[in-house]
Structure formats: structure tokens, C-alpha cells
Amino acid sequence: MSDGAARSGFGALPGRWVQALIGIVAVALTVVQFLPLATGRSLYDLTLLGIHVGFTAAIVFMTVAASGRRQAATDALPPWDLAAAVLALACALYFAAQGARVSERVFGVDEVYPLDEVFGTLLIVLLLEACRRIAGLALALLAGIFIAYAFLGPWLPALLAHRGMTFMRFIDLQVLSTNGIFGTPVAASAQMVFYFVLVGAFLERSGAGQLFVDLAYCVTGRSWGGAAKAAVVSSGLFGTVSGSAVANVLVDGIITIPLMKRTGFKGTFAGAIEATASTGGQLAPPVMGAAAFILADVVGVPYATVAFAAIVPAALYYLSLYVLVDSHARRHGLGPNQVLPVAESIAGLKERWHILLPLALMIYLLSEQHSLMLVGAVTLAAIVTVSWVRRSTRLGIGAIYESIVRGARGAAEVAIPSAVAGIVVGVLVQTGMALHLERWLIAVAGDSLLVSLIGAMLLTLVLGMGMPTAAAYLVAAVLVGPALQGLGVPALAGHLFIFYFAVLSMVTPPVALAAYAAAGISGASLWVTGLISFLIAIPGFLIPFAFVADQGLLLQGPLLQVLPSVLTGSLAVIAVAAASGGYLFGALPLASRAVLFIGGILMITPDPRLDLIGFAGAAAVLGVQFWRRARSAGVTALPTS
Numbered sequence: 022m023s024d025g026a027a028r029s030g031f032g033a034l035p036g037r038w039v040q041a042l043i044g045i046v047a048v049a050l051t052v053v054q055f056l057p058l059a060t061g062r063s064l065y066d067l068t069l070l071g072i073h074v075g076f077t078a079a080i081v082f083m084t085v086a087a088s089g090r091r092q093a094a095t096d097a098l099p100p101w102d103l104a105a106a107v108l109a110l111a112c113a114l115y116f117a118a119q120g121a122r123v124s125e126r127v128f129g130v131d132e133v134y135p136l137d138e139v140f141g142t143l144l145i146v147l148l149l150e151a152c153r154r155i156a157g158l159a160l161a162l163l164a165g166i167f168i169a170y171a172f173l174g175p176w177l178p179a180l181l182a183h184r185g186m187t188f189m190r191f192i193d194l195q196v197l198s199t200n201g202i203f204g205t206p207v208a209a210s211a212q213m214v215f216y217f218v219l220v221g222a223f224l225e226r227s228g229a230g231q232l233f234v235d236l237a238y239c240v241t242g243r244s245w246g247g248a249a250k251a252a253v254v255s256s257g258l259f260g261t262v263s264g265s266a267v268a269n270v271l272v273d274g275i276i277t278i279p280l281m282k283r284t285g286f287k288g289t290f291a292g293a294i295e296a297t298a299s300t301g302g303q304l305a306p307p308v309m310g311a312a313a314f315i316l317a318d319v320v321g322v323p324y325a326t327v328a329f330a331a332i333v334p335a336a337l338y339y340l341s342l343y344v345l346v347d348s349h350a351r352r353h354g355l356g357p358n359q360v361l362p363v364a365e366s367i368a369g370l371k372e373r374w375h376i377l378l379p380l381a382l383m384i385y386l387l388s389e390q391h392s393l394m395l396v397g398a399v400t401l402a403a404i405v406t407v408s409w410v411r412r413s414t415r416l417g418i419g420a421i422y423e424s425i426v427r428g429a430r431g432a433a434e435v436a437i438p439s440a441v442a443g444i445v446v447g448v449l450v451q452t453g454m455a456l457h458l459e460r461w462l463i464a465v466a467g468d469s470l471l472v473s474l475i476g477a478m479l480l481t482l483v484l485g486m487g488m489p490t491a492a493a494y495l496v497a498a499v500l501v502g503p504a505l506q507g508l509g510v511p512a513l514a515g516h517l518f519i520f521y522f523a524v525l526s527m528v529t530p531p532v533a534l535a536a537y538a539a540a541g542i543s544g545a546s547l548w549v550t551g552l553i554s555f556l557i558a559i560p561g562f563l564i565p566f567a568f569v570a571d572q573g574l575l576l577q578g579p580l581l582q583v584l585p586s587v588l589t590g591s592l593a594v595i596a597v598a599a600a601s602g603g604y605l606f607g608a609l610p611l612a613s614r615a616v617l618f619i620g621g622i623l624m625i626t627p628d629p630r631l632d633l634i635g636f637a638g639a640a641a642v643l644g645v646q647f648w649r650r651a652r653s654a655g656v657t658a659l660p661t662s
Contacts, residue, residue, distance in 0.1 A: 033097040040094055043083050047429035050076040054215055058394050065120025070203040073211035074440050075113020077433035081151040082106040089154055112144040128198040133189045141196040152441040160488045164441045167448040183452040194447050201447035205318050206439035206495050213314035214435050216397025219428035226424045227408045228373050230272045233258035235369035242363040246350025248284040252277035253298045253342045260302010266527040266535040269299035278542045284358040288545035293553035296528055296539040303524045305335040307384050311435040312494040316520050320512045325387050330575040334564050341560035341594040348602025375410045379403035442492035446499050455499050462504045470508050477501040478522050485526020494523035514569050521565040528554040560597045563625055571627035589624050589632050596621030596639045606646045613642045
């Protein structure tokens with residue numbers, strides 16, 4: 022008996038009706054999200070956020086089983102899942118109806134109605150279960166611990182104690198204020214992330230994923246390690262619109278990983294390259310993933326400012342991957358390979374090149390700092406219009422409907438963890454625990470910025486092992502962001518530092534989700550793929566420390582300050598990547614690799630004296646390599662008797 026048949030019992034909703042209901046909810050959510058643009062009137066915050074959270078929770082209950090297995094289109098929906106979806110929609114409608122009242126009430130002063138307590142409790146329970154299904158147990162369990170902490174404060178040891186909360190005050194905090202479920206994370210999800218997730222779904226449906234792969238093979242297909250370089254380039258390109266490391270691996274890796282293996286790369290290395298390159302997609306503008314939108318809201322700057330500051334760090338990240346692949350390929354003799362489908366890629370590029378035009382338009386609109394709702398709407402209209410240039414990319418009514426449903430399902434993967442993270446953040450702030458932890462971190466680190474940065478990195482990586490990127494970033498930002506600013510780190514640089522490590526947790530063992538997804542495609546060991554992904558990403562671990570120390574890498578400051586920073590940063594990551602790959606104009610001995618690696622680290626610092634020392638070390642290694650190469654050529658050229 023199939024799983025779908027086993028699930029269809031008394032009261033179960035047939036699969037075709039489930040798909041219809043998902044479609045209705047997805048289209049209704051999309052209409053509400055764009056309603057202010059059509060009417061010229063903004064919705065009340067709670068109206069928009071309540072519908073956003075409730076509708077996405079309903080989608081989760083209809084698309085993900087209690088076991089965590091994704092529902093097939095033919096699966097019937099058990100009555101308990103249908104009931105949970107209906108209750109989530111009821112919560113959405115209730116809180117949407119309270120928008121006007123909540124916009125005028127005062128938190129902690131005005132009355133909390135009995136129905137607020139009923140629907141608030143119901144929403145929290147539903148969110149915890151939806152989060153467990155879509156994001157795993159860790160975040161849901163953490164939220165449960167903090168809910169208990171909110172009530173048990175007076176009975177805890179002095180280090181953790183607080184005044185505690187009444188049930189009424191807890192509900193007031195979580196569902197009737199902007200400090201809990203409907204706080205910054207969900208606001209970013211509804212007012213920013215949703216539009217770009219939808220754009221990504223439309224682009225993918227029109228063939229953008231294949232377009233990026235074709236473009237990458239056209240550029241790199243006939244070079245050393247061409248298949249792996251194509252994976253780096255295509256993953257970076259697709260990551261600019263997907264904003265999800267695992268999604269990037271699953272879309273891009275199914276093409277690139279088998280080709281890498283066919284051209285001589287080991288399965289573990291092929292999976293690791295794809296995982297590391299796909300992870301970098303969340304670091305690459307114009308769409309950097311949900312956490313970047315939350316970052317913009319937390320710091321209080323336009324998203325375009327965040328994307329602009331991230332240009333150089335993202336470029337350095339991908340430069341290091343490209344150089345490492347080239348070095349690895351030359352060391353192992355993986356030269357240009359005729360297996361790669363370059364001719365087919367050129368034909369595909371000619372067929373789909375026009376899909377790049379809406380992406381260019383979106384970048385322009387973002388640079389002009391238009392509202393993200395307007396940017397999303399115009400870009401969607403452009404994608405649909407441009408898609409009709411070729412039959413192979415054309416988006417008809419059915420394809421548009423499928424893209425809306427796919428976009429709504431993608432939005433749920435951001436909205437639900439964001440709402441649950443809001444529960445945690447609300448308790449942390451309201452109980453004073455966030456302030457206590459900030460003081461503790463400052464006391465431990467003393468005046469050492471480096472120690473504080475290392476502590477922030479470790480905390481963020483640990484959180485990222487069990488949470489989605491956005492949730493890990495937000496919790497870490499609340500805990501250590503103020504402490505970094507207290508040590509003189511500018512807000513944007515400090516939060517980008519935390520954001521980078523929340524992203525890099527996707528390739529940091531023991532829970533390296535992007536690497537595990539890639540290993541599933543390559544058929545290689547999960548653990549070995551995760552470890553190699555981490556080693557490949559090491560230059561990426563240095564970049565955040567560099568831009569905290571040198572704001573020029575964030576394009577902050579005059580041009581004469583920015584250019585030297587970018588130049589030395591580029592030389593630094595090239596040196597580190599070549600040392601990791603073990604080849605620079607010839608195979609590198611272990612001692613030369615060590616000198617080159619340390620030289621790269623020194624060059625990435627803002628101290629000119631250390632830059633010179635690092636440059637001198639790298640130049641010495643380069644000189645020795647040229648000497649060995651010339652000597653080897655001379656020996657080879659000697660006549661034989």
C-alpha cells in the first residue's frame with residue numbers, strides 16, 4: 022500500500038481537493054500581499070502580518086506531513102491536518118480583523134480580550150507544530166524552552182531569574198504587540214522576503230536556472246576544472262535570485278554534480294564545491310536570502326544599502342572558490358574536458374538569454390530604492406511579458422498559477438521560522454535576558470574586539486546548526502549585536518558579520534545542511550562532504566573579520582580608501598585559496614602552502630605593515646615557484662645522448 026493510500030482514511034480530503042485548497046490559499050495570500058499597491062492604501066500591520074503568518078501556517082499543514090515528509094500531489098490530507106489548516110486560517114482572519122484596534126492600543130496597558138487569549142494560544146501551538154514540520158525540532162524546542170522561561174522566572178537561580186509573566190501579559194507580548202510573533206522577523210518576511218521568493222519562483226519556472234547553468238558552461242566549460250568552475254559560476258548566479266542554499270543545491274547540483282564526477286572530480290569534492298558555492302548565493306546581491314531583509318530592518322537601513330555593502334565580500338567569496346577549483350584541477354591534472362555540453366549550452370543561452378532582462382530591471386529598481394512591493398510587482402510583470410518571446414520560456418495561466426503556489430510554499434519556509442524566532446526574541450528582550458547576556462559577553466571579552474568577534478562567530482554557527490539562517494541570525498543579533506556595537510563596530514558591519522556566519526553554518530559540521538543535500542545527489546559520504554565543504558569555505562570565514570576591521574571592503578568611505586582595500590583583499594583570498602588547493606604555477610610543497618596561507622591572512626588585515634609582510638611572503642613563494650618551473654623546463658630541454 023502506498024504512503025498516500027495509507028493516509029487516506031475516514032474524513033481525509035482527497036488529493037485533488039487538497040491541491041485546489043492550497044492554490045486558493047496561495048492566490049489569496051498573494052492578492053493580500055499586493056493589495057496596498059492596487060488600492061493605494063496600506064493595510065494595518067496586524068492585518069497583513071496575521072494573514073501572512075496564518076495562511077503560510079495553513080500551507081505548511083497541507084504540504085508537510087506530521088512526519089516531516091513532503092506531501093505528494095496525490096496524497097489525501099488526514100482530518101487532523103485539515104483541522105490544523107482550518108484553525109490556522111481562522112487565527113489569520115481573527116488577527117486580521119483586530120488590525121484597527123491593535124494599531125491604537127498601548128502594550129501592557131490596554132485590555133486583553135478573552136478571544137485574544139484563545140486565538141493567541143491556538144496560534145502559538147500551531148506555529149510550534151508547523152515549525153517542527155518545516156524547520157525541524159531544534160527551533161520549536163528552543164521556543165518551547167523560552168515560553169517556559171517566561172513563566173518560571175521567579176523560581177530560577179539568580180543568574181537566570183526575572184519577575185516572570187502572567188499568561189495575559191505573555192499573550193499581550195506575543196500577539197498584540199510588535200515585540201513577539203508579529204515583530205521584526207515576520208514583518209521582514211511579509212514586507213520584503215515574500216516578493217523576492219515569488220520573483221524567484223517565476224524566474225525558475227521560466228527557465229532561469231537552466232539559463233544560469235548554460236551561461237556558466239559557455240564561460241568556463243573549456244578551462245581547467247571547467248565543470249567545477251561552472252558549478253561555482255552557475256550557483257552564484259542562481260543564488261542571486263533563490264536566496265536559499267539548500268534550494269540552490271537541489272536545482273543547480275542535479276546538473277553540475279554528475280558532470281563534475283564524469284570529468285574526474287571525486288564525489289565528495291563535487292558535492293562540497295556545489296554546497297559551498299550554493300551557500301554563497303545567500304551572500305550575493307541582489308537577493309541575499311531572508312536574513313538579509315531582516316538585517317536591513319534591524320539596522321534601520323534600506324535593503325539596497327545592505328546589498329551594496331555585500332558586493333565586495335560576495336565577490337571575494339566566489340573569487341576564492343574559483344581560484345581553489347583551478348588550483349585543485351591543475352594539481353590533479355583535470356584539464357579541459359570534451360564531455361561538457363558547451364555546444365548545447367550555447368544553444369540554450371541563445372534560447373533563454375532574454376530572461377536576464379527582468380533581473381537587470383529588478384537590480385535597477387532596487388538601486389533607485391523603490392518600495393520592495395513595487396519592485397516585486399514590476400519584476401513579475403516583466404518576467405511574464407519577456408517570457409513570451411520564446412515558446413520554451415512562455416508563462417501561461419497554468420505556469421503563473423504554479424509559480425504563485427510554489428512562491429507561497431517558499432514563503433512559508435521563511436515566515437514560520439521567523440514567527441517562532443519572534444517568540445524567542447520577545448521573551449529574551451522582555452525578561453531582560455538579552456541585556457544580561459550582552460553584559461556577560463562584554464565582561465568575558467574585556468576590551469578585546471577579536472575575542473568578541475570569535476565569540477559571536479561561534480554562537481552564530483552553533484545556532485545555525487539547528488535553525489534556519491534567518492532565525493539563527495536574528496537570535497544571535499539580539500544576543501551579541503549590541504555588544505559588538507558597544508565595542509565600536511558599526512551597526513551594518515557588525516550585523517553583516519553575524520549574518521555571514523549564520524549563512525556559513527550551512528557548510529559547518531556537524532549539521533551542514535547544504536553539504537548534506539549535495540551529498541544526497543553525489544552519492545558520497547555525508548560527513549566527508551561536510552568536512553570538505555568546511556575546508557573549502559575557510560577563506561569565507563576570514564572575510565567577515567576583514568570587513569569588520571576594514572570598512573573599505575563594504576564600499577564604505579572614499580574611493581581612495583576603498584580601492585586599496587579591495588585590491589589587498591583580492592590578493593589575500595587568492596593566496597589562501599591557492600594554498601588550500603596546493604597549486605600556484607606548479608605544485609606547492611607543504612612549507613610554501615603554509616607561508617602562502619599565513620601571508621594571505623596577513624594581507625587581509627587593515628594594517629599596512631602586516632599587508633607588506635604578507636605580500637612579501639606570497640611574493641617569495643611565487644618567486645620560488647617560477648624558479649622551480651624554469652629549472653624543470655631547463656632540465657627537460659637538455660639533449661639526451
